[in-house]
Amino acid sequence: MSDVAIQVRDVTKKYDNRVILDAIGLDVQEAETLVILGGSGSGKSTLLRLMIGNIIPDAGTILSLGKDLCAMTPRQLADYRRSIGVLFQSGALFNSMTVFDNVALPIREHTDVPEETISIMVKIKLELVGLRQHADKMPSELSGGMKKRAGLARALALDPKVLFYDEPSAGLDPVTSAEIDQLIIDLNEKLGVTTVVVTHEMDSAFRIADRMVLLDRGKFIVSGSPDEMRNSKDPLVRQFVHGLTEGPLTDRRRAGGYESDLLAEDI
Amino acid sequence: MNLITRPFILIGDAVIQWLELIGGAGYLFVDAARSVHVALFGKRGRRLGWDSLWAQMVRVGVRSIPIVSLVVFCIGAILAFQMAPILRDYGALERVADIIAVAMFRELGPIMSAIVLTGFAGASIAAEIGTMVVSEEIEALEAQAISPIRFLVVPRILSTTAMMVCLAVIGDIMGVTGGMLVSRGFLGIGMLQYVHHTFDNIKMQDFITGLVKAGCFGTIISTLACHLGLGVTGGAQGVGVATTRTVVLTIVALILVDLMFTGVFYFLGW
Ligand SMILES: Nc1ncnc2c1ncn2[C@@H]1O[C@H](COP(=O)(O)OP(=O)(O)O)[C@@H](O)[C@H]1O
Ligand SMILES: [Mg+2]
Numbered sequence: 001m002s003d004v005a006i007q008v009r010d011v012t013k014k015y016d017n018r019v020i021l022d023a024i025g026l027d028v029q030e031a032e033t034l035v036i037l038g039g040s041g042s043g044k045s046t047l048l049r050l051m052i053g054n055i056i057p058d059a060g061t062i063l064s065l066g067k068d069l070c071a072m073t074p075r076q077l078a079d080y081r082r083s084i085g086v087l088f089q090s091g092a093l094f095n096s097m098t099v100f101d102n103v104a105l106p107i108r109e110h111t112d113v114p115e116e117t118i119s120i121m122v123k124i125k126l127e128l129v130g131l132r133q134h135a136d137k138m139p140s141e142l143s144g145g146m147k148k149r150a151g152l153a154r155a156l157a158l159d160p161k162v163l164f165y166d167e168p169s170a171g172l173d174p175v176t177s178a179e180i181d182q183l184i185i186d187l188n189e190k191l192g193v194t195t196v197v198v199t200h201e202m203d204s205a206f207r208i209a210d211r212m213v214l215l216d217r218g219k220f221i222v223s224g225s226p227d228e229m230r231n232s233k234d235p236l237v238r239q240f241v242h243g244l245t246e247g248p249l250t251d252r253r254r255a256g257g258y259e260s261d262l263l264a265e266d267i
Numbered sequence: 268m269n270l271i272t273r274p275f276i277l278i279g280d281a282v283i284q285w286l287e288l289i290g291g292a293g294y295l296f297v298d299a300a301r302s303v304h305v306a307l308f309g310k311r312g313r314r315l316g317w318d319s320l321w322a323q324m325v326r327v328g329v330r331s332i333p334i335v336s337l338v339v340f341c342i343g344a345i346l347a348f349q350m351a352p353i354l355r356d357y358g359a360l361e362r363v364a365d366i367i368a369v370a371m372f373r374e375l376g377p378i379m380s381a382i383v384l385t386g387f388a389g390a391s392i393a394a395e396i397g398t399m400v401v402s403e404e405i406e407a408l409e410a411q412a413i414s415p416i417r418f419l420v421v422p423r424i425l426s427t428t429a430m431m432v433c434l435a436v437i438g439d440i441m442g443v444t445g446g447m448l449v450s451r452g453f454l455g456i457g458m459l460q461y462v463h464h465t466f467d468n469i470k471m472q473d474f475i476t477g478l479v480k481a482g483c484f485g486t487i488i489s490t491l492a493c494h495l496g497l498g499v500t501g502g503a504q505g506v507g508v509a510t511t512r513t514v515v516l517t518i519v520a521l522i523l524v525d526l527m528f529t530g531v532f533y534f535l536g537w
Contacts, residue, residue, distance in 0.1 A: 052410050078412035092407035094399075106411045108312030154411075 011060035022218035038215035085155030091147035093139040145176035328430030343445025364464035367446035376438035381484035393513035396496030397506035431485025
């Protein structure tokens with residue numbers, strides 16, 4: 001059971017000639033939990049968007065669940081998206097609908113099951129994330145943690161094979177954040193879904209990861225188990241993992257050409 | 268940029284911006300038109316449902332009825348006052364009714380209602396969709412293989428277009444009423460006489476061309492608002508910028524399209 005679920009090969013992505021991802025490669029094993037670490041603006045969300053087919057790379061290929069994301073017809077892309085689930089950074093619930101309708105939406109859209117069955121399916125998903133009592137609330141009535149749970153229930157609606165999480169603990173208090181982490185672990189174990197988590201929170205990353213990779217300036221620096229990361233001698237990894245104020249990351253910022261910035265004529 | 272090239276560059280920029288706007292909105296409109304049949308007659312889970320369309324119409328349109336009524340009523344009254352001295356000189360004071368009827372049905376009813384609706388519906392659609400972009404809701408729809416165009420744009424275009432036609436009819440009636448009350452109260456023209464003149468001179472064509480225009484205005488308002496809303500970048504501030512741009516650009520676009528229509532109708536002899 002160690003087939004590759006997602007293969008990223010030499011993928012480059014630019015925005016306005018700024019290279020965000022630089023010929024990166026990555027394998028996600030089936031049923032594992034892979035954590036992609038990186039500072040803000042390092043391109044984590046961009047990588048995630050590439051893997052769910054919302055944007056296409058400027059170079060390279062992405063094979064996900066055996067299909068080439070860059071060479072898909074719109075119909076194939078739609079089929080692919082039905083087999084994945086995504087939890088966005090803010091939960092991305094539809095604010096005009098109740099929690100129930102949010103979760104029911106993909107089921108109504110993509111299946112022909114009758115409304116009574118949908119109701120049961122939705123309740124099962126809400127129970128999985130511990131929100132069954134809140135089915136009739138509007139998203140604006142939910143706390144941050146509950147919004148993420150509801151978003152997760154919606155991502156689970158069509159029984160995805162791969163689950164993507166963008167910063168699942170961003171903006172949450174430590175306890176809620178730990179609860180969400182536990183949920184991620186449980187879902188991965190109970191449902192056997194391949195899990196890809198993008199985050200910069202180290203505590204959370206070490207709790208959930210089977211394997212981690214560190215993204216920096218558009219490249220992967222290291223990849224390894226949580227223990228390997230923790231004990232790494234690489235100064236950059238050490239600074240990131242332990243949150244040190246001295247190291248290559250801060251040196252780089254300090255050496256960021258302050259002088260030439262001040263004297264620049266044009267910005 | 269020196270003093271000579273500057274105006275050309277500014278004009279060029281403006282032209283490019285408008286071409287981009289027309290291209291983008293046109294593209295969106297074609298996409299929406301392609302998925303209308305799924306939205307209306309597709310399978311149960313994908314269909315919009317008449318109640319949700321109706322809800323959109325109420326949300327967008329009903330709130331603007333009082334303002335449309337007030338604005339067009341006043342325009343009718345103003346026209347009556349302004350035309351009166353000239354027509355009296357020609358000894359044809361009672362023809363105030365004819366002028367107001369034609370002006371209202373062909374022109375002022377639709378365009379004034381459209382401008383008011385731009386403030387109500389255009390701004391709220393752009394803000395709503397822009398907020399959805401910022402909160403990743405649009406991306407979430409795409410990630411679930413649900414077309415944002417079918418799901419969000421189509422119902423807004425349909426309901427705004429339908430509502431705009433209704434508003435134009437209301438505007439027509441209110442405008443004529445405004446003229447009538449002024450004529451009755453200050454110009455000494457009887458109600459019955461006024462109504463007779465209105466119906467003697469108004470042709471079905473005047474009414475229909477007005478409504479056709481109104482329908483197009485509704486489509487323009489909603490398509491531009493959706494297009495600019497979907498193009499939001501840069502967080503909450505971007506939503507504000509898009510909302511303002513929507514109102515300004517839509518009003519300009521409405522007037523230009525109105526001019527085009529009127530020219531075409533004139534040369535066709537309608
Ligand atoms: N649509 C876009 N257009 C232009 N630049 C973008 C766009 N999306 C992201 N970027 C840029 O790409 C970089 C990486 O963004 P992102 O992937 O969101 O980073 P992260 O999620 O790691 O914080 C940022 O510098 C951001 O400004
Ligand atoms: Mg991000």
